[in-house]
């Protein structure tokens with residue numbers, strides 16, 4: 001379950017009973033001699049924590065056939081609730097700053113660096129390559145779209161011309177009929 005701390009433009013405290021979805025689902029938690037589900041809670045920006053939790057939950061579900069709910073908290077939702085208004089309208093300055101600092105991509109970069117998987121330079125290089133690739137694809141797509149548009153306009157012109165010709169032919173027929181009724 002994805003949880004960015006907000007629902008329909010208000011905070012969890014206002015939107016959700018007890019302000020916490022896994023807290024109110026506790027009645028479903030499996031106890032030793034009962035059935036039920038396993039509930040996990042993990043922070044969305046903690047990549048290593050996510051991997052461990054998902055692995056644990058998947059093993060329980062596969063081996064013991066116990067359904068698992070993973071409540072992923074501390075996520076960001078920069079698009080806001082809907083396209084009719086941005087999230088800046090309902091989030092405080094502190095929260096927006098936190099979203100910048102705890103952005104999952106930025107946090108994953110920190111984790112990659114601190115675990116020694118890649119260096120700053122390698123990551124910057126990857127970043128540049130990804131941006132160049134997307135820009136190049138964007139340019140090519142732009143060319144394809146303008147070419148398609150040109151063809152579409154051409155087809156439209158041919159269609160208009162054919163329509164005019166047909167109209168002219170039928171007008172001609174009508175005139176002929178009027179001039180030579182027999």
Ligand SMILES: Cc1ncc(C[n+]2csc(CCOP(=O)(O)OP(=O)(O)O)c2C)c(N)n1
Pocket residue numbers: 004006007008009077080081082
């Ligand atoms: C009981 C109920 N069912 C359905 C809806 C319809 N509805 C309105 S917004 C929404 C999705 C809200 O998603 P959430 O992630 O909680 O909020 P967000 O951060 O996207 O604003 C739904 C299902 C509703 N408002 N109430």
